[in-house]
Amino acid sequence: MRVTCSSGTYIRAIARDLGEALGVGGHLTALRRTRIGPFTVAQAQTIENLDPARDVLTPAEVAAHLFTVANLDAQQSADLRNGKKIPFDGPSKSTIAAIDPEGSLIGLFEVRGCCARARELSARRAGRKRRLMIFWFSYIQIAVALLAGLFCVISGFAGRTPNDFTLGSTALVEVLLVVQFVVALIAPAVGNPPHGDVLTFYVYMISALLLPAAGVFWALIDRSKWSTVVLGVTCLAIAVMVFRMNEIWLTQNV
Known part of the structure; x- marks a missing residue:
């Protein structure tokens, strides 16, 4: 069976619950993750064929698959790193991935009004x-x-x-x-x-x-x-x- 689910779903618990519902008991004999977010198993490499320089994505590349990307200049990058707001034109309350001129991920930021500022994640809240x-x-x-x-x-x-x-x-x-x-x-x-x-x-x-x-x-x-x-x-x-x-x-x- 194939299951599309969010993080935190226990597939083994689904097998157990299905077995109980059928009155026969149930457990997994195999479990394989085929996708996480936009990344599929087709993009994966075996340990033997893995070339870190070629196959491992940088944080900036991962963020580009998940969020809207903003390529910032040096001054904007410095301001965001120091906790300042910067002028930014984008949909309100949208989350953006800020990339500095060297192509490194600065972090995730939230657009509020005409400005962007560091996003408060749940752990920070x-x-x-x-x-x-x-x-x-x-x-x-x-x-x-x-x-x-x-x-x-x-x-x-x-x-x-x-x-x-x-x-x-x-x-x-x-x-x-x-x-x-x-x-x-x-x-x-x-x-x-x-x-x-x-x-x-x-x-x-x-x-x-x-x-x-x-x-x-x-x-x-x-x-x-x-x-x-x-x-x-x-x-x-x-x-x-x-x-x-x-x-x-x-x-x-x-």
């Missing part, structure tokens, strides 16, 4: 709320670090030595970093792994954790206005580092 934790919390960290940095720098140039307010604002930046560190350790286990280089992310994270502690230690030793300025510069540096960590976590390396 499932983890979207968890991913947003890193996103919005990082921007809270950045805002706090910027405010603390400006406060300390202005206080230092105003001649104020380290006090409870400047030390406390720097300590708050450190506390938020510790929370982010704990979140980063737990997030992959709940379906929110970093999209960029893990080692780079943790190099930034460990460095960021050490900076406020070093700044506060120095301020306690050298009670001068310049120590207050150092606290401010430290917090401003943390803001930049957290922004970079957020990019590493959320942006896929290409």
Whole structure:
């Protein structure tokens, strides 16, 4: 018998159910897949005759069989890879396969209105709320670090030595970093792994954790206005580092 079905259909279960319906029992003696999507068994090669350079399709070639293809220039390719929208004329809500000037597949994108943007696949939708934790919390960290940095720098140039307010604002930046560190350790286990280089992310994270502690230690030793300025510069540096960590976590390396 021949069956045309979608992904996830258990043909062995059909044989079992047919046997039960006939009252005789049933099972498969052979099962052969003859087609998947637009690709048929006639296009396949045996292991013995397989030539990878000749027979294996590239991701771009596979995408061309399944989706509308858009050949992009270098600037459009860079914009899409960095998560930006680009102007695109096509049917609304259609899915396109974006190909760069070298013929490589960038990814699947969805047309909305006059623009194209990265398509949210089901796996991404499932983890979207968890991913947003890193996103919005990082921007809270950045805002706090910027405010603390400006406060300390202005206080230092105003001649104020380290006090409870400047030390406390720097300590708050450190506390938020510790929370982010704990979140980063737990997030992959709940379906929110970093999209960029893990080692780079943790190099930034460990460095960021050490900076406020070093700044506060120095301020306690050298009670001068310049120590207050150092606290401010430290917090401003943390803001930049957290922004970079957020990019590493959320942006896929290409």
